Amino acid sequence: MQNSPKSSYDLIVVGAGAAGIMAAITAARRGKTVLLLEKLSKIAAKLKATGGGRCNLTNTLSNEDFMARFGREGKFMTPALNALDHKALIAFFADIGVESHAPDGYRVFPVSHSSVSIISALEEEMERLGVILVCSARVNALEHDGTKVTGVSTDTQTYAADNVIIATGGLGYPQLGAEGDGFELASAIGHKVTELYPAMMPLRTKETWVGDCRADTIAKVEIRIDLPKAKNIRAHGDLIFTANGIRGPVVLDVAREITPLIEKYGEVPLLINLTKGLNEEQIRSHIKNEIYKNPEQSVLTHMMTLLPESLCRSLCTLAEADPDTGFNKLPGAQRDHLIKLLTWMPLTVIGHDGFKMAMITRGGVSLKEIRPETMESKVISGLYFCGEVMNLDGPCGGYNLQWSFASGYVAGHLGESV
The missing domain is CATH 3.50.50.60 (FAD/NAD(P)-binding domain)
Structure with missing residues (x-):
């Protein structure tokens, strides 16, 4: 040159x-x-x-x-x-x-x-x-x-x-x-x-349980911002949990929308579909079929047909559900809570590492x-x-x-x- x-x-x-x-x-x-x-x-x-x-x-x-x-x-x-x-x-x-x-x-x-x-x-x-x-x-x-x-x-x-x-x-x-x-x-x-x-970056969450799920990448999730003026903002892609938050392609995409909102509100609530777009009815039907095929197996085993074990255990903890019991033996409120978490799991973004x-x-x-x-x-x-x-x-x-x-x-x- x-x-x-x-x-x-x-x-x-x-x-x-x-x-x-x-x-x-x-x-x-x-x-x-x-x-x-x-x-x-x-x-x-x-x-x-x-x-x-x-x-x-x-x-x-x-x-x-x-x-x-x-x-x-x-x-x-x-x-x-x-x-x-x-x-x-x-x-x-x-x-x-x-x-x-x-x-x-x-x-x-x-x-x-x-x-x-x-x-x-x-x-x-x-x-x-x-x-x-x-x-x-x-x-x-x-x-x-x-x-x-x-x-x-x-x-x-x-x-x-x-x-x-x-x-x-x-x-x-x-x-x-x-x-x-x-x-x-x-x-x-x-x-x-x-x-x-700053945009296209990892995010930190209020929830600490994410650190227990670092070993797994969750494919094809959907993230929505759960704020009235941002309801239409969503992103799709793979999600990775970190020691103190979330990263991965879907997070990189949505971070550009979230960082200004953090400055404005202090924290930003998210809803995350973990099951490749399945809705509540479809998840119930899936679980029902799994129970029909394997009625003696545990809640954890049935959930693991959808998600990795570490994440399934964390969701059971959030729903106060015993992962080792049968799905049909859970109280109705716990079953409903688990289904809702599989459909739209809440997370709260509270920060990032800046530029x-x-x-x-x-x-x-x-x-x-x-x-x-x-x-x-x-x-x-x-x-x-x-x-x-x-x-x-x-x-x-x-x-x-x-x-x-x-x-x-x-x-x-x-x-x-x-």
Whole structure:
């Protein structure tokens, strides 16, 4: 990679993550001179870690379904996804030598299942295009004349450019360099930054019995938030109990909704279906059939046809039911309680470990001040945003990475139609 910078460029990109790299490549392919500044010693630290290092690039949902998973702000992505949807992103990587596939028909990975292959290909493409990369370069300020950007200043130098793209990410995973630099740069020139919350992370619960169930993963659960104004918020996926709470894909998905509610209410009640969507009537029928086949077996044995032993024992304790007695010998209230727990088990979230355990950030530069067709600032001309620095975040499953690449692609066109 070239690393001998000059003083003036067509474009300066601040932040060499997925969004910033895509923006730099896009602009360079259009004949622009590009300087890419990264404060860490290497590029793409967070991209390297994504998907456990396997790099879940995107998913195969339609654009409409994809945007719906981002909530009410999702429609902002329409121009970007029209320009670079998952099919176009797959084609982009194939063009630079990285083949991908969707083993489960949904999540798209490089065939290598290694983020290193993605990063290497992106580095090679930037070098081919003549993108100037400078690492260990922290941008301290945006230079401007009040109406348009004129460049950036680092600890050691000022670089001139008529266009600047902020692609610094959020606050999640500070060990990978996230410090909120972009929020400060945007605020300093008058942009509004919404409240920031950690998202996609484990959660802590009031209930301590969860620590007895750490050995087991519960597949295909549904989580609902049991608050009047959040009744429609739900997530599906695998659940893992921890020493002091819950984690797993379903928790990562719903955490982005829960962290603002914790700040507001102090604790957030959840209802969790543990039985792959079975309702109360279906569970009663299942248990009845098990009793018919094995009338002498215990409550615990019958419950273990649905869930692991450790969790079954904990549910029996919650229902004050003897796990070693026959199901039909339990008092009616205890039987009903067990059935209800199997259908919708209550848990109460009381906290989390903050941004140090958060994969992404909820909140960011206000979308109302950014043009979705170009990603250009409405506050000052020549300034663009892409990726997580904006107030738009989605669940796990390739959503946030697809958005980073798509927004970077649009921003890299520097205001020209895509």
